[in-house]
Amino acid sequence: MISSGIIGIDEMLGGGIPNGSWVLYSMEPGVDGQLFMISTLFSALKKGLSCLVVLPHTTFDVFKHDAAVKRGCSLEIFKKKVVYLDAADRERIQKSSKKPKEMQKKWEARIEKICNEHAVDVVFFYIDLLYDDLGLQGALSVANSAKTTSKTTVLVEHLNLEGRHSIDRFMRNYSFDLIISISSAFRSQPHFDYFTLLHTSWWPVPKRSVPFITTEGKVVPYIPKIVVTGPAHSGKSTFVTNASDFGVSIDRRDMKGDPTTVAMDFGWLHWKDFDITLYGTPGQARFDPVVPNLLNHAMGAVLLIDATKPQALERALHHVQLIREKRLPMVVAANKADLAGAMTDDEIRRYLKLPKDVPVFFISATRKTDVRFVLESLVDFISKAKY
Amino acid sequence: MYNFKSGLAQIDTVTAGFEAGTNFLVLAPPMSFAEELAYFFTKPLPGEYAVILSTNDRASEVIDAFKIMGVDKRYVGTIDAITKSSTPGIVDTNRLMFVASPTDLTGIGIKFSKMVELIFDGEFSDGEAGLFPPPVRFCVNSVSTLLMYRKLEVLYQFMHVLTSKLKKIDGVGFYLLNKESFDDKTISLIKQLMNGVIEVKIEQNTHYMRIQGMKGVSSEWLKFSIQKGQLVIGP
16 A cells, blocks of 8 residues: 555545555646645655656656645655656657657657666656647556556646546546545635545545645645534533643533533544544523534534433434434444443434444543544544445 | 726726726737736736736746836735746745746646735735735736647636636736737637737837727727836827
8 A cells, every 4th residue: 555645535545545556636727736646755755665756847856846845844855766757858759759649659668668677666647748748548648658567556647627527537438546636616715625535446435525724744634513412411512622632612600500501612623634623512402593503514423412311312312303404424422431320322322213324432521532532433434424 | 896997098987997807818919018018907006916927037027027117016926937947946935936837737726826815815915905805916928928838728728717716806817918929719719718808019110009898998009108117108
């Protein structure tokens, strides 16, 4: 396996990109997605793999400076096993060939020679100018010529100017093992980028779009909203606080003098390369009209119940229905499971009418490890669930 | 709807200026002051911003040209497709960004989006905010150079994306094209992406311009000259 260089994506891919894969990073114009290919390149170089970079649009000198700036690191990494073909090679090939077919043959011959001489493991191919020179078929044939062994992995970066039509053509006519499209919701404000896993040949990943941000030289998949909901006093504020690197809770004392959430809890955490924002809902029935709004645009929900309070399950069932209406991936966390009289998995499932694929975790919301485990499972669920 | 003053009475008195979300082709023969003319229309007025994609001049030369027009350089951003090939280590700033070469449409697209984002986020002009939403004037100098490096079909698609984005942000765009270097098919294809054409011709050493496609604005040829960055009409 080769790491994509983005742990969140590796998780979604079942560990990374298998050796010998044929990969496409398709970028919409204007989206800052060059870091995807660069992250994979850096990851391959760090692993000590022999890499070939084909960049007909620029010189290798410019490329390596750009890549180092984007990654926020020094040029040191390029002292590893990397060879390249760049704009100067394109010029030489153009000068010595009159027809596209001749050019194509020369590219293929050069790439094959380099791959054999340097025992290249991974090829990073910037296809756009060759697309101009040779057409799509010709350019992909050149890229494919790098597959000198069954274990050579070839990654292609492509500027997608034709939108969905172009992606469909890649999926239909060329046998890519992995296609990731990188897009941008270009609006004046807010502006956000997202990637979509469109196809994997080795791992059943459903089509999934995930927003991302680039920060400190890394692509960070971003889950903008996970909602933690459930009946009052089930431990939601404790859960959000213990899950978060940073968070706030808006509480007041109730009639008994215990703190109760009257607006919502907020939390932020960075986990396994994902940036996640948590919203905890208030649990009191008088706040029910607020909950559907908080569930709007969420990517997943944690239903928190008190495992020692079967009488609160009726309220929990109401929350399950709200989550179902929004068709959100959900996990159930049964809090206080370490106390006497905690309900069983069967009892909870039966009362809440939970389908088999919704996991129920028995936790203590005061234990960070328990809380993180629930979130880990939900993120896993979000990145793999079918909506 | 915001209107971008053109600085030309023939336009501003009739239409209040260029409408937000419009794109204009500046179609001209070589050495016809077309670049100066395009820069004049791109010049940001107080509260506005300008972004120039330069495939012919270095960023420093672009900034100098705007300084001559009396523009505060904090409101001008340049995407320079020239300098990086000779100075690979050059680093982007908020207002000066560099792409590998005019062939690098991926880089151009990214830098354009980044610059617009910085303008909208108020991080472009050292804390000196202009109007909001920010009115952005955009100039490509030149489409001719881009066409020399990329296939017409590809460039057409790229320009389609670029002009659409400018429309979305309610900006105004000016795109320079040398009318003597390309055939009619090329010119008419590029024209399809535009809302109007500012055409330039030279006759007996005199420069003329006309504006087509702006409702109410006469498309008569006007004598013009550029003096210290200012557009002078007639005599």
